[in-house]
């Protein structure tokens with residue numbers, strides 16, 4: 001397993017643990033639903049699920065396609081961009097109900113997170129071979 005795969009899988013597990021705690025927070029504190037549900041949902045879906053998929057995909061897809069990953073550099077940059085985007089989105093979602101700046105920060109970090117997704121998609125599309133006819 002590459003360092004990148006291990007880091008993605010470990011961070012995915014950490015997001016899982018944090019997301020469950022946020023889930024319990026909204027279970028026990030219904031008043032937090034509006035501000036914390038999107039935090040919980042995105043830590044689960046973009047954190048736990050997506051980061052796990054990134055880690056496994058970087059390991060498995062180049063092997064399945066018998067060709068090296070198109071760009072290790074893009075993959076390493078994508079790791080940092082994905083985390084900055086998601087952590088920023090989670091903090092902005094939580095802040096949004098209390099501070100005006102939260103909405104603007106959410107836009108900025110959403111764009112950063114979207115960039116990380118596009119980088120992953122591009123790298124994988126360039127790695128996978130053409131489908132046989």
Ligand code: HEM
Pocket residue numbers: 020023024026027033037040041044045048049
């Ligand atoms: C012990 C584990 C979990 C707890 C305590 C928990 C708790 C909650 C609570 C209280 C809500 C708000 C529901 C509402 O009032 O509308 C919620 C929503 C949500 N949860 Fe969890 N959850 C857990 C696990 C998960 C997992 C494993 C996932 C996905 C992988 C997940 C994804 C979501 C999503 C996407 C929403 C938003 C649903 C919507 O838009 O209506 N949760 N969760």
Ligand code: HEM
Pocket residue numbers: 037038039041042045046050110111113114
């Ligand atoms: C760059 C990536 C993404 C951005 C910027 C984004 C943004 C948002 C925003 C602004 C909302 C509305 C939240 C609210 O106002 O309460 C939302 C809701 C939601 N998103 Fe995303 N999202 C992204 C990726 C995803 C992905 C990849 C998934 C699923 C795999 C997902 C699942 C959901 C779900 C289930 C909800 C409804 C739950 C809720 O209201 O908290 N999102 N998203």
